[in-house]
Amino acid sequence: MHISCPISIVRDRVGDKKAIALFKDAGFQMLDLSLFQMSNPASPFNAEDWETTAKDLRAYADALGITFNQAHLPFNFKWNVAGEWERFIGPAHYRALDICGIMGVKYVVVHPIHHMEYLGHEEEVFEYNMRFYRTMIPYCEKYGYKICLENMWQKESKTRRIGHDSCSRMEELIRYIDGLGGTEHFVACLDLGHATLVGLEPQDCIRQLGNKYLHALHVHDNDYTNDQHNLPGQGKIDWEEVCRALGEIDYDGELTYEASNFLRHFPEDMLPMAMRFMLEVGEHLCQKIDSYRPNK
Numbered sequence: 001m002h003i004s005c006p007i008s009i010v011r012d013r014v015g016d017k018k019a020i021a022l023f024k025d026a027g028f029q030m031l032d033l034s035l036f037q038m039s040n041p042a043s044p045f046n047a048e049d050w051e052t053t054a055k056d057l058r059a060y061a062d063a064l065g066i067t068f069n070q071a072h073l074p075f076n077f078k079w080n081v082a083g084e085w086e087r088f089i090g091p092a093h094y095r096a097l098d099i100c101g102i103m104g105v106k107y108v109v110v111h112p113i114h115h116m117e118y119l120g121h122e123e124e125v126f127e128y129n130m131r132f133y134r135t136m137i138p139y140c141e142k143y144g145y146k147i148c149l150e151n152m153w154q155k156e157s158k159t160r161r162i163g164h165d166s167c168s169r170m171e172e173l174i175r176y177i178d179g180l181g182g183t184e185h186f187v188a189c190l191d192l193g194h195a196t197l198v199g200l201e202p203q204d205c206i207r208q209l210g211n212k213y214l215h216a217l218h219v220h221d222n223d224y225t226n227d228q229h230n231l232p233g234q235g236k237i238d239w240e241e242v243c244r245a246l247g248e249i250d251y252d253g254e255l256t257y258e259a260s261n262f263l264r265h266f267p268e269d270m271l272p273m274a275m276r277f278m279l280e281v282g283e284h285l286c287q288k289i290d291s292y293r294p295n296k
Contacts, residue, residue, distance in 0.1 A: 001254060001255055001286040002030045002069065002255070003030070003255045003256075003283065004028070004030040004031055004032050004254050005028060005031060005256070005257045005259075006034040006072065006256075006257065006258060006260065007031050007032065007034055008034030008037070009263050010022060010023070010263060011034070014268065017057070017060055020057075020061055022271055022272060023066070024064045025272060026278075026279055027276060027279045028279060029066065029067065030067050030070075031066055031067075031069075032068070032071060032257075032258075033068040033070070033071035033099075033105055034071070035074050035099065035100075036072065036074050036076065037074070038073075038096055039074040039092070041088065045096070045099060046092060050099070051098075054098075054099045054103060057103070058102055058103050058104065061103075068105045069105070069107065069256065070106065070109065070148075070256050071100045071103070071105040071107070071108045072109045073093065073096045074092060077089045077092075079113070079115035097139040098139070100143065100145060101139065101142060101143030101145065105143075105145055106146070107148050107187070107215060107216045108145050108148060109148040109150055109189045109218075110133070110148065112129045112149060112150075112152060112176070113125075113129055113166075114165050114166045119154075119163065122172075125166055126172075126175075129166060130176075130180065133147065133176075133186065134180065137181075137185055141185075146186065146187050147186050148186075148187055148189035149176050149186060149188055149189065150191050150218070151170075151188075151195060152165040152166050152167055152168055152194060153168055153197045153198050162197045162227075163198060165198075168195075168198045169200075170200075170208040171208075173209070173213070177213055183212060183213065183215075187213060187214070188209050189217065190209060190218070191218040191220075191258065192217065193222045193228070193235075193237075194227070197224070197225070201238075202245075203238070203241040203244065203245035206246055206251070207248070210249050211249045211250055211251065214249065216253050216254070216256065217254070217255060217256050218257075218258035219232065219255055219257050219258060219259065219285075220232070220257065220258045220259040221233065221235030221237050221259070222236070223236055224236050229258055229260050229261045230261055231259045231278060231281060232259070239285060239288075243289045244292045246292070247288070247289045247290065247291065247292025247293045247296075248292055248293075250294060251289065255286055257278065257282065263275070263278075
């Protein structure tokens with residue numbers, strides 16, 4: 001198994017190319033192309049020469065031997081502003097899909113649209129997202145990647161407590177994928193931390209999705225109450241059981257971190273050693289996963 005890490009937190013401090021070089025020097029061979037910056041109109045990927053920018057970054061990564069196994073499309077937009085989809089969100093979203101193709105990404109994580117209230121509106125949200133995801137099929141056919149649906153959470157409007165949201169229940173996540181024609185173009189990215197926030201155990205979600213649907217991960221830890229995005233071992237998730245479940249289903253994807261808060265507070269001169277430790281933790285988890293595979 002390969003271990004991957006999003007470049008977003010480090011990139012925001014040192015730039016794309018230096019972030020890629022730092023991860024390479026730490027021993028990473030794969031990275032997650034985090035396109036969150038595209039929520040900002042000033043992002044280079046939103047400029048007129050965006051295609052040149054993407055091709056240049058791809059060439060730089062290729063020269064270092066870095067591949068982008070996974071990507072995450074931007075989602076932090078002003079969804080409720082009238083006309084914003086036509087003016088900015090839509091163009092940025094579909095441009096990001098083109099950038100993923102240029103960068104050679106294999107799996108593209110796209111949140112279901114979930115700015116509207118979920119509870120009591122499940123079918124309305126489902127139909128809305130069916131229309132949204134179907135517009136991406138031509139991009140899958142053009143570039144050969146798959147779109148990953150992620151399990152979400154939402155704060156309830158009255159209590160402000162974290163509760164269920166689009167695809168947070170595995171049966172609904174499977175329904176979404178099947179409703180989009182199955183796994184030819186759409187698969188699941190299980191966010192292990194998000195699962196705990198809605199009262200689920202990640203290992204149970206892994207087994208429910210199985211090898212058929214689960215092909216990508218967001219790996220991070222929390223206290224089952226807050227979306228902390230910590231390194232495995234810093235929270236309450238039972239990593240032995242998570243690794244056991246991934247091995248049992250013979251998971252064939254990468255271990256992709258989303259433990260951004262672990263790196264956030266390290267000064268720049270300490271980032272290399274922090275990255276190396278992240279890699280060592282990931283390697284340890286991968287060894288555990290492999291030990292539970294059926295053919296071991």
